[in-house]
Amino acid sequence: xxxxxxxxxxxxxxxxxxxxxxxxxxxxxxxxxxxxxxxxxxxxxxxxxxxxxxxxxxxxxxxxxxxxxxxxxxxxxxxxxxxxxxxxxxxxxxxxxxxxxxxxxxxxxxxxxxxxxxxxxxxxxxxxxxxxxxxx
Amino acid sequence: xxxxxxxxxxxxxxxxxxxxxxxxxxxxxxxxxxxxxxxxxxxxxxxxxxxxxxxxxxxxxxxxxxxxxxxxxxxxxxxxxxxxxxxxxxxxxxxxxxxxxxxxxxxxxxxxxxxxxxxxxxxxxxxxxxxxxxxxxxxxxxxxxxxxxxxxxxxxxxxxxxxxxxxxxxxxxxxxxxxxxxxxxxxxxxxxxxxxxxxxxxxxxxxxxxxxxxxxxxxxxxxxxxxxxxxxxxxxxxxxxxxxxxxxxxxxx
Numbered sequence: 001x002x003x004x005x006x007x008x009x010x011x012x013x014x015x016x017x018x019x020x021x022x023x024x025x026x027x028x029x030x031x032x033x034x035x036x037x038x039x040x041x042x043x044x045x046x047x048x049x050x051x052x053x054x055x056x057x058x059x060x061x062x063x064x065x066x067x068x069x070x071x072x073x074x075x076x077x078x079x080x081x082x083x084x085x086x087x088x089x090x091x092x093x094x095x096x097x098x099x100x101x102x103x104x105x106x107x108x109x110x111x112x113x114x115x116x117x118x119x120x121x122x123x124x125x126x127x128x129x130x131x132x133x134x135x136x
Numbered sequence: 137x138x139x140x141x142x143x144x145x146x147x148x149x150x151x152x153x154x155x156x157x158x159x160x161x162x163x164x165x166x167x168x169x170x171x172x173x174x175x176x177x178x179x180x181x182x183x184x185x186x187x188x189x190x191x192x193x194x195x196x197x198x199x200x201x202x203x204x205x206x207x208x209x210x211x212x213x214x215x216x217x218x219x220x221x222x223x224x225x226x227x228x229x230x231x232x233x234x235x236x237x238x239x240x241x242x243x244x245x246x247x248x249x250x251x252x253x254x255x256x257x258x259x260x261x262x263x264x265x266x267x268x269x270x271x272x273x274x275x276x277x278x279x280x281x282x283x284x285x286x287x288x289x290x291x292x293x294x295x296x297x298x299x300x301x302x303x304x305x306x307x308x309x310x311x312x313x314x315x316x317x318x319x320x321x322x323x324x325x326x327x328x329x330x331x332x333x334x335x336x337x338x339x340x341x342x343x344x345x346x347x348x349x350x351x352x353x354x355x356x357x358x359x360x361x362x363x364x365x366x367x368x369x370x371x372x373x374x375x376x377x378x379x380x381x382x383x384x385x386x387x388x389x
Contacts, residue, residue: 013229017193020229020375027371031364047325047363060262062325062363064356088360116262118356119325 043097044086050100057106057124063096064118071120073113077105080122141233143192146241150186152213155246158342161220162253163299164369166378167321168362169255170300171221172331176351177338178219183212189220189238193230199223217342218245225368226299228375235302243310250307250314251341252300253334255321256291257381267320267330269337272296274307274314282315286340291318293384298376317341323378324370326362328355 006014034045048061059080063071071084084096110125162174177183188207199206212219226234242250258264272291273279279290296304300316307314317337321330332348339346351358373379 017229020227023375024227024371027368031367034367035364044360044363047366049324060325062322062359064359086360088357117329118359119262119322121262 041097043095046082046096046098048098048100050102052104052126055126055128057102057104057126059100059122059124061096061098061120062118063115063120066096066115066118066120068115071115073120073122075106075108075111075122075124077108077127078102082120141230141237143230144234144237145190146187146211146238147190148187148211150184150213152186152211152218152245154216156248157216157218157242157245158249158251159218159220159242159245159247160251160253160338161299161303163220163222164225164365165254165298165300165373166257166323166381167255167325167327167330168366168369169319169321169327169331169334170253171365172326172328172351172358172362173253173334173338174219175221176331176335176348177346178212178221180346180350181214181217181344183214183217183219185210186213186218187211191226191230191234193227194224216248223365225365225372228298228372231299231376232302235299235306239303239306239310239312243312247312250303250312251338252303252314252316253331253338254296254300254316254318255323255327255330256294256318257323257378258320259323259382261320261322261327261330264320267327267333269317269319269333271337272304272316272318274304274312278313278315282341286337288317288337288340291316295380295383295385297378297380298373315341324366324373326359326366328352328358 038045046061046063051058061082063084065086065088066084074081079102080100082096082098086094086096105127106124107127113122160174162170164171189209194208199208208224209222269288270291271282271288282288304314304316317334319330319333321327328351332351335346335348
């Protein structure tokens, strides 16, 4: 039996693939949980994103098939909760349900929201506590 | 020298003979713009399945539609037009060798033009009613010709990550006319509106009639149907540093 040492790039590539497989397994588990929860509750978890920009947080959720009048949006100092009907001509009426814990506290009275082209956008000011320091 | 990647097998179930092919690829990435646009084009033109791409690194799953078993990456044809459609994102770790192998096969078909379709991430997409479309060509003459024929803006500065970038790079290296048509798009929400703009430019370039009205009318349903593919694609995009497309290349002078 002959033994040939693997070149370094091959070792690195194999390692990269191993890490990718592991990540893929974790991600698959994450998606499985979302799909199982959707199946159990009969609700849709919308695709969503949360950004921090200066003094604000910007949250968006992709919720096609709903309407701004029917979106029940509730906001606390550290969470956003959305419940809304999702009307699909093929699959009938279902429901969007999403509860997101925020990474920073917000001022719930500062929140503004709009629903455009099937995307809900929520913008809120962060609650900032602290002192102003003079820079020397 | 780069080692041949043996994990890709391209099978022609109906022999693809001839030359001067125009190849459209719609692998999933930003906003699934390429997938939506390429699938729409294949559907509207009544293209027929003529082959598939088997990739060793893909998960062991099959796609079933209306009781019919489908390959995950399929090749469609009508006359001299070929379309490559995929139900799965290509894993980040094999994007480079996969692109090379795919390009080897495309090159063997003596292509006239390769058209990659994609979305370009636009954080402000919600405020844009009509996404702008850009083209990036593998050579300056081709870019000029497209500009004169369609008035399409040129993609000037930035990064293109993933399979779209690799196919374009291979196109430049091999001297094969390759273009990337991209439209401003949501990063990780399916964006049929952006795909419709891309389709309009493809129809101009190919000089074929493609009415995007049915695509826009089914936009909400499409967005719902494509949520799961978008989730998987978002994860793949992290692996190929797709966020780089939001950056500008360094300029020192």
